[in-house]
Amino acid sequence: MDPVAMFPLGSVLFPYTPLALRVFEPRYLTMIGRLLDVEGPEFGVVLIERGHEAGGGDERAEIGVRARVLRIDAGAADLHVIAVGGERIAIDRWLEDDPHPLAEVSPIAALEWDDALAPLLGEAERVVRRLATLASVLDEARWDPGSELSDDPVESAWQLAAMAPLGEYDRYRLLGSTSVGGLLRGVIDLCLDQEPVLIARAADARGAEDGGFQGPEAPGG
Numbered sequence: 001m002d003p004v005a006m007f008p009l010g011s012v013l014f015p016y017t018p019l020a021l022r023v024f025e026p027r028y029l030t031m032i033g034r035l036l037d038v039e040g041p042e043f044g045v046v047l048i049e050r051g052h053e054a055g056g057g058d059e060r061a062e063i064g065v066r067a068r069v070l071r072i073d074a075g076a077a078d079l080h081v082i083a084v085g086g087e088r089i090a091i092d093r094w095l096e097d098d099p100h101p102l103a104e105v106s107p108i109a110a111l112e113w114d115d116a117l118a119p120l121l122g123e124a125e126r127v128v129r130r131l132a133t134l135a136s137v138l139d140e141a142r143w144d145p146g147s148e149l150s151d152d153p154v155e156s157a158w159q160l161a162a163m164a165p166l167g168e169y170d171r172y173r174l175l176g177s178t179s180v181g182g183l184l185r186g187v188i189d190l191c192l193d194q195e196p197v198l199i200a201r202a203a204d205a206r207g208a209e210d211g212g213f214q215g216p217e218a219p220g221g
Contacts, residue, residue, distance in 0.1 A: 004066070004089070005031050005043040006101040008058060012171040013045040013065045015085045015110075016155040017162040024078040027099040032072065032079055041069040044089055044105060047172050063090050063108065063176055085158075088175065111180045113153045121153055121160075124184045127191045128160045134198040135165035138205055154180060161187050166194060 007028065013019050023032055035041035046064035067083040074080075088108035095102040132145035143163040149156035161174045161183060170190050177183035 003095055003102040004105050005035065006046060006064075006094075006103050007031070007043050007067070008046050008048045008060050008101060010048050010168070012047050012168055012175055013067060013085045014158045014162045014171075014175060015065055015088060016150060016152075016158045017085045019045065019067050019081075019083045019085065021081040021083070022078055023081055027097070029079060031100040032069075032081060035069060036072070042066050042086065043069070043083075044091075044103060045085070046091065047168060049172075060091070060094070061172060063088060064105075065089065065175070111154050111157070111177065111183065113180055117153070117181055117184065120181060120184045120188075121157060124157070124160050124187050125149070127188050128164045131165050131191045131195055131198060132163050134195070134202050137202040138198070140165060157183050157187075160184075164191050165198065166190055 007021070023029055031043065035043060043066070044064050045067050047061040048058045049061050050059040065088055066086040068086050069081060069083050071082040072079055087110065089105040090108055092104045092106055095104065129145050132141050132143060135141040136145055142165060145163075147159075147163065149159050157180050161171065164171075164187055166174075174183060174186050174190070177186060
């Protein structure tokens with residue numbers, strides 16, 4: 001299998017979810033330029049687990065997602081790329097940069113739907129939308145809490161994982177799910193763990209907007 005052009009990022013990309021990139025570093029401009037010469041351009045996205053990719057010495061995750069390029073707009077000194085997550089991939093081996101990162105990868109089996117999971121999918125949607133609404137109060141929502149989901153249940157399960165206001169470590173754990181049921185249960189459990197924190201922070205934010213706490217009344221005359 002031919003090497004895959006890779007784009008390490010500080011965030012997790014899920015299947016069936018959008019990715020917007022501003023590309024300005026010369027080696028990635030070269031990468032995108034090369035992709036324009038092939039039909040159905042794609043590149044791999046992996047999470048940088050530690051360090052900074054631009055400075056070298058970063059540690060990259062072992063699994064990622066293929067991103068299919070949908071649109072490229074050229075700026076004065078950069079490119080704006082719109083892509084969508086596709087199949088998951090396992091990184092078999094990193095190759096020498098040419099000049100951008102390259103890797104040999106293997107596909108990870110797609111998750112399969114079971115109609116018995118419909119109630120769990122509904123519960124996950126309710127929990128995620130509730131937390132996304134809380135996150136929007138803090139201006140931290142990843143997606144609009146009212147965003148429409150795909151009619152395909154597997155796609156919508158991944159989209160709920162993307163919508164959930166979770167940290168990148170938790171999102172990476174979800175990316176490694178081996179079943180739709182495990183993915184949905186993981187989304188629910190992680191969101192419920194996060195909910196008290198978001199509730200407290202949202203309450204603090206509202207209190208600050210209202211002028212903070214109310215002190216003791218001044219003595220009457």
